[in-house]
Amino acid sequence: MSNHYDYIILGGGLAGLSLAYHLIHSPLADRSILIVEPDDKDRNDRTFCYWSDRPTSFDALVHRSWDQIRIIDEHEQRSIDLGAYRYQMIRSLDFYRHVREALAAHPTVTWLKGAADHVEETAEGASVSVEGQSYFGRWVFDSRFKVAAFKTDPANEGALYQHFTGWFIETPDDAFDPTAATMFDFRTPQCGPHGGPQRSELRFC
Ligand SMILES: Cc1cc2nc3c(=O)[nH]c(=O)nc-3n(C[C@H](O)[C@H](O)[C@H](O)COP(=O)(O)OP(=O)(O)OC[C@H]3O[C@@H](n4cnc5c(N)ncnc54)[C@H](O)[C@@H]3O)c2cc1C
Secondary structure: OOOEEEEEEEOOOHHHHHHHHHHHOOOOOOOOEEEEEOOOOOOOOOEEEEEEOOOOOOHHHEEEEEOEEEEEOOOOEEEEEOOOOEEEEEEHHHHHHHHHHHHHOOOOEEEEEOOEEEEEEEOOEEEEEEOOEEEEEEEEEEOOOOHHHHHHOHHHOOOOOOOOOOOOOOOOOOOOOOOOEEEEEOOOOOEOOOOOEOOOOOOOO
């Protein structure tokens, strides 16, 4: 395996896979691409919800789609019509599988299972070290998110670090209406004891 590539993509999550998918469907489809990802990505580890008023490349993967959203507080429930928009949900596992199948069928894409370490600029692009091996790319795209670096970088002072957590909850009787997107439910506490911000809870369907 050559260790020189036109493009090296660090991270095969949403951003990395989207970039690779669009590259192989673009006039750059003949360029060599290396994707470095340590995880098997074989679990539905998140859901991607987004707004759209037009067709997208991934419409066939849409698991749920809503033309109304519901907002609730302690006084009322309101359903809001989204007009030209729809609120759509794609399960991450469907997305990973679909994109990986498309990339596997493309001869210029190489997968490397491993964790990227250092990235260093060179005269011709950048070099990446992955578990002791070096790889060179004319362009390197880094989608790894480093929480500690984000928090300590002064440029991010005041920025909101948004963290999602999801639970699967089983109830003895049906309690969930998949036809309604609840966004948001403000019946949960919104302020700390002195009016300051506390943990806010956003409930996604
Ligand atoms: C439960 C849940 C629900 C969410 N719901 C939404 C939603 O509704 N809408 C929305 O927009 N966003 C949602 N998110 C946020 C979602 O995570 C991001 O939108 C999206 O995944 C960001 O894409 P990304 O490519 O930047 O990061 P990721 O998808 O996290 O991809 C980063 C990749 O980098 C890989 N990686 C890590 N370290 C290394 C390394 N050293 N070398 C190489 N690769 C590495 C990781 O394994 C990962 O695959 C949700 C997240 C969770 C957990």
